[in-house]
Amino acid sequence: MEQFPLFLNLRGRPVVLVGEGEAADAKARLIVRAGGRIVTDWEEGAAVAFVALADEGEARAAAQALRARGLLVNVVDRPDLCDFTTPAIVDRTPVTIAIGTGGASAGLAKAVRQRIEALLPARLGALASALHAARDAMKSRWPAAADRRRAIDAALASGGALDPLDGDAADKVDAWLAGAVAAQPSRLETIALASADPDDLTLRVARLLGEADHIFHPAAIPTAILDRARADAARHIADAPPAAPPPGLSLWISQP
Structure with a gap:
């Protein structure tokens, strides 16, 4: 990962927006959509700045001056001068999906956005x-955080009660909460890697990595593979799969 993705609350x-023309106008629209207030120079409370100047020397000088004030700066079309880049955005408020290429190709980011x-x-x-409005009801139904997460994961899975690709899923939350939900037993799945390249993972394996509560694996399993698992999944270095898997979904990853 070359850049750390971060969603800023600018409301x-x-x-700060320095510059004029189409590029500056595009950044202004983004700032306004995010609820920010555009200013043309440093002001107390500003954390980020955009510089849209055609002359590279002027753009560099403006960026340095703003950076000296402690701001993170984006210089339009000059990724080598940027502290951050702006992604291609899929807006389904409050869901926001950002696609970035680290400034390598805005066209590629746009193409991926269009597919999504x-x-x-x-x-x-x-x-x-x-789902946000139902948080208290979910906590009441599943007091244990792990049980609650597993129930939500099952509902949001492909074909689940609240499949995100179902356009009517928002209308089904109350029925899901009121319905019978099967208990989630301990479950162990074995993943036999075809290679050490994460791009060779099948869709099924990628889905399991995204759902697992526990990952059991030999020490030699590549970090690039383990990084495809949920960040909060527990990792266990082991020479063999567990004889008694812990509650939830556990994975045993074997070497290629």
Whole structure:
């Protein structure tokens, strides 16, 4: 990962925008959509700045001056001068999906965004809002955080009660909470890697890595493979799969 992805809350905060023309106008639209307040020079409370100047020397000088104030700076079309880059955005408020290439190819980021746009229903944000509104009800039904996460994962899985690709899923949250939900027993799945390259993972294996609660693996399993698992999944270095898997979904990853 070459850049750390981060979603900033800019609502009501000043955002510095230096420059004029189409590039500056495009950044201004992004700032306004995020609720930021555009200013043309440093102001108390500003954390980020955009520089859209055609002359490279002027752009470099403006970026250095703003950076000296402690701001993170994006210089349009000059990734080598940037502290951060702006991604291609899929907006399903409050769901936001950002696709970045580290400044390598804005065209590629746009192409990926267009593919994702075609996949996601317009009401995906409504599902997120409905789940947020149901947080207390979910905590009441599943007091243990692990049980709650497993129930949500099952509902949001492909073909599940709240499949995110179902345009009507937002209307089904109450019925899901009221319905019978099967207990989740301990489950162990074995993954036999075809290679050490994460791009060779099958869709099934990628899905299991994204769902697993526990990952059991030999020490030699590449980090690039383990990075495809949930960040909060417990990792266990082992020479063999567990005889008694812990609650939830456990994976045993064998070497290629």
